[in-house]
Amino acid sequence: MALQRSAGNAATVSLLNGALPGPTNLALAAPVLVVQRDIAPNNPLPDTGSIGQQRIEDRLTKREKNARLAAGFGAKLKATTWDEALVNKLVVDRRADMDAFYRKMYTKKHPTDPGKVDILVGEAVEKTVPSQLDTLLVQVNLDDLTTTPGLTSEMAKIAMKEFASTDGEVWLANALIETTATGNIAAVEAQLKRDAAAEWQRISGRAEGASFGQALSKAEKAAFSAQLKALPSLSRIAQAHGGDTSALKMTSAAGWRDGGYLSDTIIEVKEANDKKAIAPKDLYRRPIDDGSFRKRAFEADKMLRALVEPEILGQLAKPQLRVHPMKETKFRAFQSGEEVHLAADEPLPIMVHEVGHYLEDHGAIESWADIQRLISKRHQLAGGGAVTVTGPSGMRKEGRFAGEYKATGKYTSKAYDTGSTEMMAMTLEYLARPSTFEKMIEKDPLQAATVLRAVQPRAYAAQAGLRRFDKYLPS
Numbered sequence: 001m002a003l004q005r006s007a008g009n010a011a012t013v014s015l016l017n018g019a020l021p022g023p024t025n026l027a028l029a030a031p032v033l034v035v036q037r038d039i040a041p042n043n044p045l046p047d048t049g050s051i052g053q054q055r056i057e058d059r060l061t062k063r064e065k066n067a068r069l070a071a072g073f074g075a076k077l078k079a080t081t082w083d084e085a086l087v088n089k090l091v092v093d094r095r096a097d098m099d100a101f102y103r104k105m106y107t108k109k110h111p112t113d114p115g116k117v118d119i120l121v122g123e124a125v126e127k128t129v130p131s132q133l134d135t136l137l138v139q140v141n142l143d144d145l146t147t148t149p150g151l152t153s154e155m156a157k158i159a160m161k162e163f164a165s166t167d168g169e170v171w172l173a174n175a176l177i178e179t180t181a182t183g184n185i186a187a188v189e190a191q192l193k194r195d196a197a198a199e200w201q202r203i204s205g206r207a208e209g210a211s212f213g214q215a216l217s218k219a220e221k222a223a224f225s226a227q228l229k230a231l232p233s234l235s236r237i238a239q240a241h242g243g244d245t246s247a248l249k250m251t252s253a254a255g256w257r258d259g260g261y262l263s264d265t266i267i268e269v270k271e272a273n274d275k276k277a278i279a280p281k282d283l284y285r286r287p288i289d290d291g292s293f294r295k296r297a298f299e300a301d302k303m304l305r306a307l308v309e310p311e312i313l314g315q316l317a318k319p320q321l322r323v324h325p326m327k328e329t330k331f332r333a334f335q336s337g338e339e340v341h342l343a344a345d346e347p348l349p350i351m352v353h354e355v356g357h358y359l360e361d362h363g364a365i366e367s368w369a370d371i372q373r374l375i376s377k378r379h380q381l382a383g384g385g386a387v388t389v390t391g392p393s394g395m396r397k398e399g400r401f402a403g404e405y406k407a408t409g410k411y412t413s414k415a416y417d418t419g420s421t422e423m424m425a426m427t428l429e430y431l432a433r434p435s436t437f438e439k440m441i442e443k444d445p446l447q448a449a450t451v452l453r454a455v456q457p458r459a460y461a462a463q464a465g466l467r468r469f470d471k472y473l474p475s
């Protein structure tokens, strides 16, 4: 079927925030079963404010868990003192990193003037490192950390930057986490959660574009679309759609955080072979057996590398592809947690669609917030109230936010109780399909831009011609 969902059903729950092995006094969140459900028409809209906050808190919890596991926790940093050696090493490493980073940048800018490069690098490093250094070098013990509101809040803010943004300071968050790795973490965590709430407010309070919500004139819309089409990766995709099979070969080899390709992760869902779960007449496994499913998954990965910049893709591990031995007319694809479930003959654009859900759910929270803002604004402008409206034909039982979606249709604003949306998925799907590529950009450049800025922040920022249209964006 053409329309897909991101939600699992009761059989496809995912377990987040699993219980941690080790000491029991760490007061981490209890395991939470997350089931994403549709919202029927005329029901309250999802509370995206508290969902956003929850997403930040989940990141905090996950991040703490990962950092502790990585640090071999249990193997003990003293709870009452900073580990000075660790902190100092981090600072030294950080200065070296920043030095290398700026040196590269300024050498490019002033290739014939190494003296000038030295000066500029020195200034830049001094500018960026000491403010963080001050925070690190404050001598505190855990009591201070939990009882000094200003300090705790400051630390939490820095940690939040790491957890909530795409370019955070991993090293600093690690220092915070490792320093508080044992002992009374509950109090620290409570403070972090309060700060998470404040951070969510900050994110959701980002200034809107001055003309956000205003209709674009026909000429303005055409000019906006032309600028989007001029993004280098979109020109390449257009060439590929036009039949130039070599166009996507230029795409960066850098990919997922854990390396490899989507085609490496395929797992056949064996349960589907169970006669109780699937009627023999519905079994269809030729594309699995002849390798064409795998080949398509590889091509979908290539398309995703063209659509998503390495800096964004590289923050995420590959999702796992679960192939069901059925035709797409019998099996409705979906994404749940880190799994993407697909039919054996799933077309490439729908593969991209489902991975799009994964990118929206696991990517930067600001990008998700922008999508929410655009959907909410269109809902308001269309006179939508506190409840969902009826879904498009064929989806009448699936509630949605009001508003028009001239490229991808009403399904785009389907409402899920987890706050996930169809916008990232639909937009990437439409860009990945030759017959809908132009429609996506020409009919709704604002939707396209909101998603493209999320997946290609560097290219979007680098293209001067797009600045004129920033005022229309959600933030």
Ligand SMILES: [Zn+2]
Binding pocket: 004, 005, 006, 353, 357, 422, 425
């Ligand atoms: Zn979907």
